Amino acid sequence: MNPLDVVLWVVVPYVAMAVFVVGHYWRYRYDKFGWTTRSSQLYESRLLRWGSPLFHFGILAALGGHVVGLGIPTSWTEAAGIPEHAYHVVAVGLGAVAGIGTIAGLAILIYRRRTVGPVFSATTRNDKLMYVLLTTTILLGLSNTVLGNFVGEGVDYRHTVSPWFRGLFYFSPKPELMAEAGLGYQLHALSACALFAAWPFTRLVHVFSAPLGYFTRPYIVYRSRTPQLGSRATARGWDRVGSSRR
Amino acid sequence: MRLMAQMGMVMNLDKCIGCHTCSVTCKQAWTNRSGVEYVWFNNVETRPGQGYPRTYEDQERWKGGWVVGRGGRLQLRTGSRLRRLMTIFSNPVQPSMGDYYEPWTYDYDTLLNAPVQEHTPVARPESMITGKPMKVEWSANWDDDLGGAPELTQADPVLRKISAEVKEKFEQTYMFYLPRICEHCINPSCAASCPSGAIYKREEDGIVLVDQDRCRGWRMCVTGCPYKKIYFNHRTGKAEKCTFCFPRVEVGIPTVCSETCVGRLRCMGIVLYDADRVLEAGSTPDPQDLQDAQRSLILDPEDPEVIRAARRAGIAEDWIDAAQRSPIYALINRYQVALPLHPEYRTMPMVWYIPPLSPVVDALTETGHDGEEAGNLFGAIESLRIPVEYLAELFTAGDTDRVTRVLRKLGAMRSYMRDLNLGRPAQESIAEAVGMTGRDVEDMHRLLAIAKYEDRYVIPTAHSEHGPGGEEYASGCSLDYDGGPGMGGPDGGWGPFGETSGGTTPIAVENFHMLAQRQTTDTIAAPRDKSQRVNLLNWDGKGAPERLFPRRDGEARPTDEPTGGGTQPGEPGSLDHDPTSGDPEPRP
Numbered sequence: 001m002n003p004l005d006v007v008l009w010v011v012v013p014y015v016a017m018a019v020f021v022v023g024h025y026w027r028y029r030y031d032k033f034g035w036t037t038r039s040s041q042l043y044e045s046r047l048l049r050w051g052s053p054l055f056h057f058g059i060l061a062a063l064g065g066h067v068v069g070l071g072i073p074t075s076w077t078e079a080a081g082i083p084e085h086a087y088h089v090v091a092v093g094l095g096a097v098a099g100i101g102t103i104a105g106l107a108i109l110i111y112r113r114r115t116v117g118p119v120f121s122a123t124t125r126n127d128k129l130m131y132v133l134l135t136t137t138i139l140l141g142l143s144n145t146v147l148g149n150f151v152g153e154g155v156d157y158r159h160t161v162s163p164w165f166r167g168l169f170y171f172s173p174k175p176e177l178m179a180e181a182g183l184g185y186q187l188h189a190l191s192a193c194a195l196f197a198a199w200p201f202t203r204l205v206h207v208f209s210a211p212l213g214y215f216t217r218p219y220i221v222y223r224s225r226t227p228q229l230g231s232r233a234t235a236r237g238w239d240r241v242g243s244s245r246r
Numbered sequence: 247m248r249l250m251a252q253m254g255m256v257m258n259l260d261k262c263i264g265c266h267t268c269s270v271t272c273k274q275a276w277t278n279r280s281g282v283e284y285v286w287f288n289n290v291e292t293r294p295g296q297g298y299p300r301t302y303e304d305q306e307r308w309k310g311g312w313v314v315g316r317g318g319r320l321q322l323r324t325g326s327r328l329r330r331l332m333t334i335f336s337n338p339v340q341p342s343m344g345d346y347y348e349p350w351t352y353d354y355d356t357l358l359n360a361p362v363q364e365h366t367p368v369a370r371p372e373s374m375i376t377g378k379p380m381k382v383e384w385s386a387n388w389d390d391d392l393g394g395a396p397e398l399t400q401a402d403p404v405l406r407k408i409s410a411e412v413k414e415k416f417e418q419t420y421m422f423y424l425p426r427i428c429e430h431c432i433n434p435s436c437a438a439s440c441p442s443g444a445i446y447k448r449e450e451d452g453i454v455l456v457d458q459d460r461c462r463g464w465r466m467c468v469t470g471c472p473y474k475k476i477y478f479n480h481r482t483g484k485a486e487k488c489t490f491c492f493p494r495v496e497v498g499i500p501t502v503c504s505e506t507c508v509g510r511l512r513c514m515g516i517v518l519y520d521a522d523r524v525l526e527a528g529s530t531p532d533p534q535d536l537q538d539a540q541r542s543l544i545l546d547p548e549d550p551e552v553i554r555a556a557r558r559a560g561i562a563e564d565w566i567d568a569a570q571r572s573p574i575y576a577l578i579n580r581y582q583v584a585l586p587l588h589p590e591y592r593t594m595p596m597v598w599y600i601p602p603l604s605p606v607v608d609a610l611t612e613t614g615h616d617g618e619e620a621g622n623l624f625g626a627i628e629s630l631r632i633p634v635e636y637l638a639e640l641f642t643a644g645d646t647d648r649v650t651r652v653l654r655k656l657g658a659m660r661s662y663m664r665d666l667n668l669g670r671p672a673q674e675s676i677a678e679a680v681g682m683t684g685r686d687v688e689d690m691h692r693l694l695a696i697a698k699y700e701d702r703y704v705i706p707t708a709h710s711e712h713g714p715g716g717e718e719y720a721s722g723c724s725l726d727y728d729g730g731p732g733m734g735g736p737d738g739g740w741g742p743f744g745e746t747s748g749g750t751t752p753i754a755v756e757n758f759h760m761l762a763q764r765q766t767t768d769t770i771a772a773p774r775d776k777s778q779r780v781n782l783l784n785w786d787g788k789g790a791p792e793r794l795f796p797r798r799d800g801e802a803r804p805t806d807e808p809t810g811g812g813t814q815p816g817e818p819g820s821l822d823h824d825p826t827s828g829d830p831e832p833r834p
């Protein structure tokens with residue numbers, strides 16, 4: 001096994017995953033105040049009205065596609081009686097629609113960010129880095145779908161990329177599979193790793209705030225004044241009386 | 247019966263002179279930060295007028311508040327929960343910056359640094375959003391004192407509802423001011439719209455707050471509030487709103503807007519209400535009956551049954567006592583002269599208003615009649631339909647009778663008290679004509695006209711046994727919270743992701759640093775050498791503090807930067823450069 005392959009397809013993904021998980025924990029623990037979508041709708045909404053839903057719904061569909069494509073082994077779909085060809089046609093069709101929606105939305109959003117004065121001045125360096133990583137990953141992903149299926153011979157990612165990806169999760173990495181996967185998929189995987197490593201430190205954290213609890217909670221939230229509103233931290237049970245906390 | 251206490255306010259519009267002191271002091275206390283330049287938790291609107299943000303009362307357009315849906319059930323005007331979640335990527339009805347106004351400052355540098363020249367230099371307006379020169383075209387008070395009328399007033403959504411003939415004459419006959427803060431509603435639609443559940447109502451006093459750590463910037467609350475009293479901080483990406491000055495209220499002092507009100511027209515106190523019946527009252531089919539439904543929610547604090555229920559609900563004795571002495575209970579339920587603002591939004595607002603009578607008196611006096619004679623006044627209230635119709639659209643969902651009844655009571659108070667003041671015998675018949683007794687009228691007069699501080703504000707303090715203490719109490723040093731003083735401050739206190747990140751700072755500490763910074767800066771952003779400046783406000787005139795004068799070229803720099811005392815910028819010590827304290831450094 002080539003050591004470079006091990007670094008690229010074992011070390012890099014694991015490091016990215018670790019940073020992703022620990023980073024989120026750390027950010028949530030220490031920076032709840034900074035955890036927000038930081039919406040720019042107040043500045044401009046005409047372009048946002050098109051760009052944002054296109055992008056977000058597109059990327060949600062793409063996420064669904066990835067879950068199915070990477071998570072479900074070929075053997076399962078075959079056992080379910082879905083012919084490989086039919087699966088492929090559906091996947092490529094939906095993937096292309098989602099991808100094009102995402103790209104169109106992203107293009108509108110980036111155009112808006114650059115040209116609308118207030119939005120541009122509210123853009124931080126962190127945002128710019130995030131946009132580069134996100135756009136690169138999405139473009140590479142879409143080009144794999146388009147080039148692989150409409151232009152040239154398709155790479156069979158379900159027998160290379162997917163098993164490799166699943167292998168990472170049950171700790172039996174198979175870097176040799178990824179080495180065969182073709183440059184397009186390799187670059188897409190690497191840029192995704194970079195994106196995931198940066199994720200917890202950007203505004204992308206808002207993904208994990210998807211407000212699903214809204215469906216089940218009562219409309220009006222009542223809360224007691226009690227917890228931690230004061231300037232001092234609440235005393236812990238084991239703090240000695242007369243110490244700085246009590 | 248589930249009893250809860252609710253903090254509330256009543257404003258006596260007759261006494262508002264439209265001076266905006268309340269707005270300015272509120273802004274100084276709460277929204278003098280970047281990201282909320284355009285935000286006025288307290289604003290004062292001239293009526294008729296468009297309000298702030300423009301035409302916010304047009305709920306067909308802005309979709310705030312509750313409506314009675316199919317089957318008589320209360321639902322948000324924006325529809326179902328799913329429907330709202332489908333629009334979080336782009337909220338279709340969020341006011342834009344232009345509906346509030348684009349905040350600006352002036353290029354004062356031009357004035358200060360202009361060379362000697364023939365023409366007076368001009369400071370041009372600069373946008374505080376983009377930093378570019380801009381044309382000022384709107385503000386929070388563009389139509390103040392009917393400025394721009396009648397063109398601008400045509401867009402007033404309240405005026406649109408009343409008949410055309412009335413509309414035309416309006417500007418010549420009537421104008422008054424309407425100070426507005428968050429209503430701290432009993433059934434807040436802002437909280438109901440929040441997908442994250444970050445907006446909550448405090449159990450102890452009903453104050454509605456946004457948890458800044460849980461807000462994720464979904465912006466649904468901005469749409470949900472029919473009074474448009476939730477604002478989006480565009481720098482931090484979080485929603486902010488009037489806090490009813492809870493750190494002050496917790497220790498028994500009134501809100502900043504009340505405390506500084508020049509007209510002394512705001513009353514504050516608590517009421518006890520039955521939380522179990524809120525939904526039922528809010529679903530009252532006829533909007534004109536809503537205010538009576540809300541009045542019936544608010545319970546009589548003298549009723550032994552209510553007192554028992556209050557004790558059962560764990561409400562402390564001093565709170566029950568405060569509820570009995572509450573000025574707002576007296577004005578809302580006992581005298582029934584206060585009216586809720588737009589009850590038809592069905593949020594059960596808790597800032598009520600006493601409608602203005604003065605314009606009627608003025609109009610009457612102008613015609614040569616005695617404007618304070620009871621008979622004349624009653625007649626005028628009946629015949630001056632214009633103000634009454636307008637007030638009815640604001641306060642009673644269009645029911646003119648209820649407004650008339652209140653105005654008659656206010657008129658009766660004037661006539662009755664005038665007789666007393668002139669040493670004439672009291673005419674009990676005047677009080678009886680409006681269903682009151684002379685005693686009631688005198689009590690009401692004491693509260694509304696004399697308005698002693700301790701009568702206007704009956705604010706029970708928060709109980710420390712309920713928790714670790716109010717925000718302002720901070721028994722011990724207010725700086726000894728997690729992370730310590732070094733964390734605070736508008737600069738240097740930023741987390742790794744810019745100013746929005748990092749833990750929150752207690753308000754007392756934040757204000758302290760903010761004040762320190764404002765006292766030592768003269769630019770809109772923090773200047774680089776701020777820590778090296780002298781704060782003249784704290785200089786008592788003795789000696790020559792370090793850096794009072796600029797250093798001469800070539801002069802040796804004294805030891806370490808920035809202050810001799812060894813304090814760091816942003817630390818409290820750097821606030822006062824006490825010139826008398828022993829300073830080891832040689833003076834120039």
Ligand code: SF4
Pocket residue numbers: 427428429430431434435436437454470471472473474475476487593
């Ligand atoms: S007035 Fe205040 S409490 Fe009522 S809905 Fe608006 S923001 Fe919420």
Ligand code: SF4
Pocket residue numbers: 261262263264265266267268269290423425506507508509510511
């Ligand atoms: S300070 Fe009082 S009198 Fe002045 S505008 Fe505000 S409410 Fe009216």
